[in-house]
Amino acid sequence: MNKKLRKAVIAGNWKMNKTPAEATELIEAIKPLVKDADCDVVACVPYIDLAAALEAAKGSNIGIGAQNCHWEKSGAFTGEISADMLTSTGVQYVIIGHSERRTYFGETDVTVNKRIRAALDNGLSVILCVGEFLEQREQGITDELVAMQTKIALGGVSKDELKKIIIAYEPIWAIGTGKTATAQQANEVCAVIRATVAKLYDTASADAITIQYGGSMNAKNAAELLDQPDVDGGLIGGASLKPADFAEIVKAASR
Numbered sequence: 001m002n003k004k005l006r007k008a009v010i011a012g013n014w015k016m017n018k019t020p021a022e023a024t025e026l027i028e029a030i031k032p033l034v035k036d037a038d039c040d041v042v043a044c045v046p047y048i049d050l051a052a053a054l055e056a057a058k059g060s061n062i063g064i065g066a067q068n069c070h071w072e073k074s075g076a077f078t079g080e081i082s083a084d085m086l087t088s089t090g091v092q093y094v095i096i097g098h099s100e101r102r103t104y105f106g107e108t109d110v111t112v113n114k115r116i117r118a119a120l121d122n123g124l125s126v127i128l129c130v131g132e133f134l135e136q137r138e139q140g141i142t143d144e145l146v147a148m149q150t151k152i153a154l155g156g157v158s159k160d161e162l163k164k165i166i167i168a169y170e171p172i173w174a175i176g177t178g179k180t181a182t183a184q185q186a187n188e189v190c191a192v193i194r195a196t197v198a199k200l201y202d203t204a205s206a207d208a209i210t211i212q213y214g215g216s217m218n219a220k221n222a223a224e225l226l227d228q229p230d231v232d233g234g235l236i237g238g239a240s241l242k243p244a245d246f247a248e249i250v251k252a253a254s255r
C-alpha cells in the first residue's frame with residue numbers, strides 16, 4: 001500500500017506538564033497553526049487538563065487524548081482513572097504502555113494488554129507504545145523485543161478493533177535525550193512492527209495501521225523521519241509544548 005493512503009497522525013504527549021489554564025493557552029496557540037493540516041492532530045494531556053483541552057479544542061481539528069487508563073471500570077484503585085471515566089469526558093484517544101509508565105510505574109506487557117482491552121471496550125482510540133532500552137539495542141534484540149511487546153499488547157484484539165490502534169515506536173534511549181534514532185533505524189523497527197501485525201492479522205491490516213516514531217522528534221528532523229516508508233506519524237514529547245515547533249512537525253506530515 002502506498003504510504004500516502006495511510007492516515008498520518010501527529011500526536012503530542014504533554015507528559016506531566018501544564019495546568020488547566022496553561023492547557024487552554026497551549027491549545028489556543030496550536031489551533032490556528034494546524035488548522036489546515038492534512039494529517040490527524042492529537043494532544044494527549046494530563047488528566048486534570050482534559051476538560052480544559054476539550055473545551056479549547058472544540059470545533060477544531062485537534063483530537064484530545066489521555067496518557068493512560070486503568071482496566072477496571074471502577075473500584076479501589078487509588079490514583080487511577082478508568083477508560084469509562086475517560087469516555088465520559090468526550091476524550092477520543094489514550095496512550096497506553098508509554099516507556100515512562102513501564103520504567104517508573106511497573107507497567108508490564110500484560111497490564112498494557114488489559115488497559116488496551118478496557119480502552120477499546122469504551123470506544124477509545126489507542127496509541128500503543130513499544131521500544132527498547134539502549135542496552136537491548138546493543139545486545140541486538142530490538143526486533144524480537146518490539147515484536148514481542150506488540151504481540152502481547154494486541155492479544156485478544158480483533159482485526160476490526162485493530163483499526164482503533166496506532167502503534168508508536170519509541171526507542172527509550174531517544175526519549176527526551178535529544179538523541180534521535182536515524183531515519184533508517186526508525187524505519188527498520190517500524191517495518192518490524194508492521195511485519196508483526198501482518199503475521200498476527202493479515203497484510204491488509206498491516207498496510208492500513210498507522211505506525212508512529214517517537215523520541216526527540218522536532219521541527220528540524222521531522223521531515224526526514226516522516227519521509228520513511230514505514231513511518232506514518234510522530235508521538236512528540238518536548239516539541240509538542242512549543243506551538244511553532246509542533247506546527248512544523250504537523251506541516252512535515254501534511255506534505
Ligand SMILES: O=C(CO)COP(=O)(O)O
Nearest residue numbers: 013175176215216237238
Ligand atoms: O516520549 C515521547 C513521546 O511519547 C518522546 O518524548 P521527546 O519528544 O521529548 O523525546
